[in-house]
Amino acid sequence: CRGVTDAQGLLFCEQKPPSEGNLIVQASLSDEAAGIAVAHRDVWVPGARPWWFDVQDHDRIDLLQEKRHYETGESARFQVRMPFQEATALVTIEREGILDAFVVALSGREPVIEVPVREDFAPNMFISVLAVRGRIGGRQPTALVDLGKPSFKLGLAEVRVGWRRHKLTVKVTADRTTYRVRDKALVRVAVRTDDGLVPPVESEVAVAAVDEGLLELLPNASWHLLDAMMGRRRYWVHTATAQLEVVGKRHYGLKALPQGGGGGKQPTRELFDTLLFWKGRVPLDANGEATLEIPLNDSLTSFRIAAVATGGVELFGTGSTAIRSTQDLMVLSGIPPLVREGDHFRAEFTLRNTTDRAMDVQVKARVDGLPIALAPLALSLSPGQSEVIGWEVVVPAGVQALRYEVEARESGGAIDRLHVAQEVQPVVPIRTFQAVISQWQQEITHPVQRPADALPDRGGVQLLVRSSIVEGLDAVRNRMRHYPYTCLEQQISRAVVLRDQGQWQQ
Incomplete structure (x- = not known):
């Protein structure tokens, strides 16, 4: 069959199978922009003839x-x-x-x-x-084979x-799909049992809004609360058979072969937290619904809003939706997050015109930590065009970070301002060559000599005076407060370090 896809890119095609058994259904799509794309999949069509499935050189089947x-x-x-x-x-x-x-x-x-x-x-x-x-x-068997x-x-x-009687259906909807940076998204959560009824009284949802770019790196499996609460149990069965004593030994294939089945006032954008919103307990009303407001940050991205619902002690469910933040003119950072003193690189940013009109853009940038100013730039962007701009930067010595503020302004009023920081590490880190600890009872004299290959204006001599040798050990004390071991000698060590008189007497 042939046809044209609808607004969602779908085409429904019904046709009588030309044959039975294992068939390959192939679809080809063509358009003016992308050319021709082809996809296929296998389907099984039962019929009057005996079903026949492919045989492999191992003893597994689907x-x-x-x-x-x-x-x-x-x-x-x-x-x-x-x-x-x-x-x-x-x-x-x-x-x-x-x-x-x-x-x-x-x-x-x-x-x-x-x-x-x-x-x-x-x-x-x-x-x-x-x-x-x-x-x-x-x-009949032969000397070589027995078919x-x-x-x-x-x-x-x-x-x-x-699972059905424990399942909650959670529907998450937002008032819009696209927002501006620092807008507030109005989100509605509706929860029903699998039978379509309102969940029990005092049911709750936990709501989180997370940058989808983070979920591309590692999906969050903890949202699937029903899977965790049902506690799927393991197989724990080893199958053995004496059939080989009759059939004869054969090649089993690869050891790792899987078993069958299973088949201006413009704010500077500087708030880029990947976790946009989290609220652990949101009560549902009498209709099993909740409405909440989620403030967006400065990221120009899409966010996944997930709601995990619980009803009583045996009802669980998860639902989610996606929203997106955008604006007409975007400045996107492409600078490396970490550089070293003396590095020479091109600090690149991407300008993007998301509208259907052309833009003449003026770009200004300043960097806290650089001794020289960056020259302003001017460029034109066609509708939907992105352009990479940049400046040559030499990282100076003696700074811990470079802080960039880039402003792109269009004559028609569109503007974007971005603030990002870049960590600077020294090429040669400061190291401790010698350390001495002494008890101060009278005048102390200790010879000090500068290393022959020491860099100028780096390092020095540090002198610390403490009334006790155990002062300044806050990290050690914090470790002992959370010490997980409970045997007698470990508890004594914990009481001594923390100076816990009560635990020592116990």
Whole structure:
């Protein structure tokens, strides 16, 4: 079939399959800008003929579940992708042992098994299928090969059980999808049970707004509270069989082969915290809803607003939405966060015009810590254009940081001002060559000599006077306050360091 995608980029196509079995569905997309893109995927179409699945050089098969979640009383259906016309299957329900087992006959015309779901299968269970095919008649063994010998395949799949009654559906919506920097986003959180009812009284949500750039580095799995509270239990079953004594040893493939299944007044932008908002307890009203205001910072990015809901002691759920902050003219930093004294580099910034009109932009910059001023720049930006600008910078000695303030102003009124800091490290760090500790009872004389290769205006002699040798050990005391060990000698050490008379007497 052919067609044109809708406003969401979707095209729905219905057509009768030309054949049965394993088919490859391919879609090609063409437009004026990107050219042609092609994607495909495999689908299985059942029919009247026997089902046949590819055979591999190992003893694993895929065991595909009809769905991943089941409730008590339902029947879990699994497709056994065995390469046999007929087989006898040992089906076991496993999890930290064998929960149940039965034997079924499988036909290549419909290799499907059904497992009644019991209450004790929660929160998850593993279904194991050992499909055994006997010797095939009419295939006589030779001195080199036995094509008719018995064979077996093993498949394993996991399903979740009984999660529905503990699940909360959380919907997070914002009043807009796009904001200006330092705007306030009005966010509404609606919570319902899986049956669409209002959650229990005193239900709460925890709300967080995080820069999505941070989540690209490492997704936050702690938001999935239902997964944690249900406590999915481990497999803890080792399967062994004596079939090889009959079938004969063979190559199993790679050891790491996975088991089958599972299938102006313009503010200077300087607030760039990745955690935008956090509130651990937000009570829900009688309708299971909550509204809160989230202030945005200066980042021109997208934020993920997540809400984790709890209702009583057995209802949990998670929902999220995304918002974006933008403005007509943007200044984006490209300077390295760390440099050394004497480094010579180009301090680069990106100017971006997000509007559908051209801009003539004037750029001014100053850097606290540089002895010379940076020259102003002028450039034109087409609609939607980005341009990289920069200045040559030599890092001076004796500064700890360079603080940049870059202002881009357009004649039409658009403006952006950015403030970023750059840490400066010395090329040769200050090191301690000698340290002496003495008890001061009278005049002390100690010879001091400057190292021959010492740099000018660096280092020196530091003199500290304490009334006691244990003064200035705050870090040690803090460590001992949180000392985790509880044996007698460790507790005595803790009491001595902290001078804790009460603990010493205990």
